[in-house]
Amino acid sequence: MKLPKITFWRIVLLIIIVLGVYSTFRRFVFGLGDATNMSDTFPWGIWIGFDVISGVGLGAGGFVLTAIVYIFNLRRYKPIVRATVLTAFLGYVLVIVGLLYDLGQPHRIWHLLIYWNHHSVLFEVGWCVMTYTTVLALEFAGFFFEKMRWTKLVKIQHALIIPLVILGVILSTMHQSSLGSLFLIFPDKVHPLWYTPLLPLFFYISCIAVGLAMVIFESFLSSRAFGKQLEFDILDRLARVLAVILAFFFLFKIEDLIRHGAFMAMFEGSYESWLFLAEILLGVLLPSVLLFIPKVRHNPTGMFTAVSFAVFGFFFGRLNVTITSMEGVARAIYTPAWTEWMTTIFLVAMGFTAFALAAKYLPIFPKEEPTAAVSGAASNK
Amino acid sequence: MKKGLLIDLTLCIGCGACTEACKAQNKLPGEVEPELTAYTWASLETHETDEGDEIYVRRLCMHCEEPACASVCPVAAFEKTDTGAVIYKSERCIGCRYCMVACPFSVPKYQWDKTFPFVQKCILCYDLVKNGEQTACAKVCPTEATLFGDRESLLKIARRRIEKNPGKYVDHIYGEHEIGGTSVMFLSSVPFEQLGFRTELTRKPLPSFTWGVMSLVPNIISLGGLTLFGTWWIINRRMKLARERLEQEQNQEESEK
Numbered sequence: 294m295k296l297p298k299i300t301f302w303r304i305v306l307l308i309i310i311v312l313g314v315y316s317t318f319r320r321f322v323f324g325l326g327d328a329t330n331m332s333d334t335f336p337w338g339i340w341i342g343f344d345v346i347s348g349v350g351l352g353a354g355g356f357v358l359t360a361i362v363y364i365f366n367l368r369r370y371k372p373i374v375r376a377t378v379l380t381a382f383l384g385y386v387l388v389i390v391g392l393l394y395d396l397g398q399p400h401r402i403w404h405l406l407i408y409w410n411h412h413s414v415l416f417e418v419g420w421c422v423m424t425y426t427t428v429l430a431l432e433f434a435g436f437f438f439e440k441m442r443w444t445k446l447v448k449i450q451h452a453l454i455i456p457l458v459i460l461g462v463i464l465s466t467m468h469q470s471s472l473g474s475l476f477l478i479f480p481d482k483v484h485p486l487w488y489t490p491l492l493p494l495f496f497y498i499s500c501i502a503v504g505l506a507m508v509i510f511e512s513f514l515s516s517r518a519f520g521k522q523l524e525f526d527i528l529d530r531l532a533r534v535l536a537v538i539l540a541f542f543f544l545f546k547i548e549d550l551i552r553h554g555a556f557m558a559m560f561e562g563s564y565e566s567w568l569f570l571a572e573i574l575l576g577v578l579l580p581s582v583l584l585f586i587p588k589v590r591h592n593p594t595g596m597f598t599a600v601s602f603a604v605f606g607f608f609f610g611r612l613n614v615t616i617t618s619m620e621g622v623a624r625a626i627y628t629p630a631w632t633e634w635m636t637t638i639f640l641v642a643m644g645f646t647a648f649a650l651a652a653k654y655l656p657i658f659p660k661e662e663p664t665a666a667v668s669g670a671a672s673n674k
Numbered sequence: 675m676k677k678g679l680l681i682d683l684t685l686c687i688g689c690g691a692c693t694e695a696c697k698a699q700n701k702l703p704g705e706v707e708p709e710l711t712a713y714t715w716a717s718l719e720t721h722e723t724d725e726g727d728e729i730y731v732r733r734l735c736m737h738c739e740e741p742a743c744a745s746v747c748p749v750a751a752f753e754k755t756d757t758g759a760v761i762y763k764s765e766r767c768i769g770c771r772y773c774m775v776a777c778p779f780s781v782p783k784y785q786w787d788k789t790f791p792f793v794q795k796c797i798l799c800y801d802l803v804k805n806g807e808q809t810a811c812a813k814v815c816p817t818e819a820t821l822f823g824d825r826e827s828l829l830k831i832a833r834r835r836i837e838k839n840p841g842k843y844v845d846h847i848y849g850e851h852e853i854g855g856t857s858v859m860f861l862s863s864v865p866f867e868q869l870g871f872r873t874e875l876t877r878k879p880l881p882s883f884t885w886g887v888m889s890l891v892p893n894i895i896s897l898g899g900l901t902l903f904g905t906w907w908i909i910n911r912r913m914k915l916a917r918e919r920l921e922q923e924q925n926q927e928e929s930e931k
Contacts, residue, residue, distance in 0.1 A: 326786030333711065333783045336774035364906045366913055397769020397784070397791045408749035408766050414884050415772050416748035417891060459902045467894055474887045478742050478776050478880050481872065493887055619775075 306642060313639025316632040320394055328632045335619075335627040342615030344391030344637055346472050347608050348384055349422065350496075353504030354511075355381025355429060356458075356465035363458040370531075372524050372659045375436060376515060377508050379651055382429040387644050389426065394636055414474045421468030428461045436655045470497040476614060485555040486569045487618040495549075498542050503607035505535045506580075509600045513593070518649065521658055523593065532596055536584035539603060543577045568609075568617050576606015676758035677803055678825035678857035679812060680832055681732055683869070684842060685819035688730035690718055692811035692820055696734075699799060699810035709733070712785045712794040716811060721869050729862075731869050732820070734811075735760060735781045735796035736849060737857035740879035743773035743782060751793075758825060758857040759798035767792055778853055778875055798857065825857055832861055854879030 320328035331338045358377045361367050393399040405419045431450070438446040473496030476483055489495070509528050516523045550556040559566050580603035589595035620626055651657060693706040696716040707714040716734040723729060741760045744752035751766040752773060762782075773793060774782045785791035799809040807813075812822035821828060829850060836843045848866050849859035852875045860866070867873045 322789065324787070324789040325784075325791065326788075332786065333774070334780070336771040336784060360902075364902055364909070366906075366909045395770075397771065398767060399769070400790075401768045404749045404766060404768050408751075410745075410747055410750035412745045412881060412885065412888060413748045413750075413772075414888060415746060415770060417888065419748050455903075455906055459899060459906070462902055463895055463898045466898060467891060471887070474884055475772070477883045477887065478746055479778065480880075480883060481778055481875050482775075490883075490886075623780075 306646070309635075309639055309642045312635045313642070316635040316639065317394070319632055320636065325395075325397060328630065328636075330628060330630040330633065332625075332627075334623045334625045335616075337615060337619075338627060339612070339616070339629045339633050339637060340391055340395035342612050343608065344640065345388055345395065346475075346615055347611040348388040348391060349469065349472060350500040350503050350607060350611060351507050351604075352381040352384035352388070352429075353465060353469055353500040354508045355384075355432075355504070356425075356461045357501055357504040358508060359432070359458045360462050363455060364462070370527055373508060373512060373527060375657045375659075376511060376652070378429065378432050379436070379648060379655075379657055380507065380511050382426070382433045383644050383647050383651075385422065385426040385429055387640050388422065391637070391640055414471050414478075418468045418471045418475070421464045421471070425461060425464040425468065428457055428464065431457055432461070436651075436657060440655050465500075466497065469500040470494065472496050473614075476618075482619055482622045483614075484558075484565050484618040484621050485553065486550070486558050486565055487614050489549050489553060491549055492614075495542070495546065498538065498545070499607055499610060502535060502538045502542060503604060505531050505538070506600045506603040506607070509535070509596065510604055513597050513600075515652065515658070519652060519658070525593070528596065529590060532584050532590050532600070535600070535603065536581050536590075539577050539581035539584070543573065543581060546573060546577075565617055565621060568613055572606060572609045572613050576602060576609045580606065675824050676756065676857065677798070677822065678737065678758050678828050678859065679798075679809065680821040680823070680828040681858065681860050682819050682821070682835070683729055683731060683860060683862045683864075685817045686730045686732070687817055687819070688718060688720065688728065689816065691814045691816065692716055692732060693718055695810040695814040696796070699802070700797075710781065710783055710795075712783045712791075715794065715796040719870065721864075723864055723868075729864055729869060731871075732811075733781075734858060735798070736779050736852075737796075737798050738853060738880075739855040739857065740853075740881050742776040742778060742853075742880040745881035745884065746772045746776040748772070755800065757798065757800060757803040759800045759803065761797045761800050762793060762795065764792045769793075776880070778872065778880065825859075828859060832859060835861060848873075851877045853877070 316328060325331060329338055329340070354377045358370060358374050362370050362374045393402065396402060405416065405423070410416045431453070435447065435450040435454075438450060470493035473492035473494070476488070476492055477490065480488055509531055512523060512528055515521060547556070550559070559569060580599045583589045583595065583599035583602070589599060616627055690706065693714070693716045696702070697706060697714070700715060702713045702715065704713050706717065708717060708719070710717050710733050716732060719731045719733060721729045721731060737754075737758055737760050739754070741752060741754055744750070744754055744760060748770060749766045749768055751763045752760055753763070754760050769791065771784060771793070774780070774784060782793045782795045784793055799807075799811075802809060808822040809820075812820045821831065823831075829847065832847045832850075836845055836847070842863055844862055844865055846866060847859050847861060848871055849856040852872075854877065860871070862869060865873075
């Protein structure tokens with residue numbers, strides 16, 4: 294019964310690769326005008342809104358969990374820290390690859406190193422992403438050293454882990470919030486439902502939420518793909534924290550809207566108001582409420598559903614800020630070209646493949662854990 | 675001295691000489707297009723008033739006193755120069771298009787037809803002005819609807835015109851205060867919002883909206899680092915002490931046995 298399913302997914306992967314390579318070809322041979330629906334009225338599309346701005350958020354689990362385990366010394370979360378660091382590292386690599394698709398002069402990405410503008414939020418984000426990806430690579434390198442049995446390097450890496458984690462938390466705090474600051478400079482272009490001087494703070498809170506949500510989400514996927522037992526006790530605790538953060542985000546957002554006199558804009562029935570309600574009710578309030586209910590949380594399907602809503606809500610929120618919020622002033626609606634979606638799906642598929650390969654060949658999942666001992670780790674893929 | 679342009683819409687006859695001159699001066703290919711594009715840095719719009727009169731509105735870069743494009747560019751490809759012009763250094767550009775998103779007037783345009791495109795916009799004829807000449811558009815204007823000069827003296831001229839003809843002009847020099855002021859300014863007999871001008875813009879220079887956050891960065895690094903390290907140290911030490919105490923107790927128990 295298992296074989297046809299695997300073949301099906303392999304065919305899907307093959308189709309994604311073929312179409313993805315074709316879209317990549319279109320972009321790098323014929324240019325952005327050919328491969329995307331971006332225009333002078335809409336210079337930023339989903340490659341920025343989804344691949345870069347949302348992608349960075351998804352990797353936030355890395356700094357949240359390393360801080361919990363190494364700085365706050367909550368060792369019970371250690372079994373999942375490696376998979377999370379791997380996810381974050383791959384996520385950031387994909388963000389950089391996604392950015393190369395989007396930049397008009399991708400071969401000049403290194404210009405960030407020599408031409409400085411400390412007034413630019415994007416300059417700060419660029420530097421943070423560069424350095425944090427290096428930090429993640431060093432955190433990740435530990436697994437590789439272990440695999441190769443380079444004990445000396447393993448020791449050096451272990452000695453450096455605390456400074457690395459601290460650096461990672463600072464860099465993440467800076468660039469995760471700064472992604473929200475990107476939008477502060479055009480107060481007259483962003484819809485009042487999303488524009489607030491506190492945008493960086495909302496980006497920061499929501500990245501922590503989605504970071505935790507992704508840890509849970511990814512644990513579920515891994516347990517299915519690698520036939521590994523769920524660390525359900527750990528995930529349950531994380532889910533409770535996630536519920537609180539989402540509830541806080543919801544209340545804080547409502548409070549902020551009231552303070553700016555934009556509360557009623559939610560109910561004006563406009564295109565923006567519907568998309569905002571979908572984001573805040575389905576993507577924030579619903580998962581929060583669901584995760585507060587023990588009955589839902591203690592049921593794997595329930596928890597997975599709730600967490601999926603939280604991840605979906607995060608994407609929805611980020612795309613609302615980058616795209617929906619700007620459509621009013623631009624007097625235009627932007628719908629991505631299929632080639633834009635295809636390259637995005639292609640990158641995500643590459644990420645999954647890379648994760649599967651790393652999980653197969655590197656010591657990512659704890660072997661000594663009695664619960665995870667009986668696993669067909671190499672059976673699928 | 676910072677130069678600028680004063681465009682008096684009441685004097686414009688819509689001949690389009692300025693847009694042609696712009697194309698020639700900047701060696702831009704193709705015909706003049708109705709809207710700004712990467713290859714049309716100055717365009718002319720026709721608006722009809724309620725009385726049926728035609729009003730011609732020129733679009734071009736406003737050359738902000740504190741430009742958002744220069745503030746947001748991660749590689750500092752834009753610069754507000756001493757001539758008043760906001761210029762673009764294409765050799766630096768990485769193509770992130772943040773300038774296009776950030777510009778309150780949506781002026782920077784992109785070469786979407788190219789595989790590796792650049793941003794394009796009016797540069798207030800930087801080379802000409804640097805050599806003491808006028809901009810190409812001001813030079814060819816037959817009615818002096820586009821006037822070139824020092825920003826300060828242009829403002830004086832504009833104010834005098836409004837004072838002399840209060841019935842003719844609306845009492846507003848567009849560009850005097852918008853987003854902290856611009857080097858290109860407009861006078862009109864019709865309220866600006868009816869001519870496609872954004873009149874809801876803030877008077878605060880746009881870069882100030884992000885500087886409040888950006889200036890916090892050094893504090894985040896130092897205080898954040900200190901707090902995190904302190905937290906780790908305290909927790910780690912407490913756990914170590916607790917472990918030692920436990921070992922001691924165990925040792926005692928063993929020796930008692």
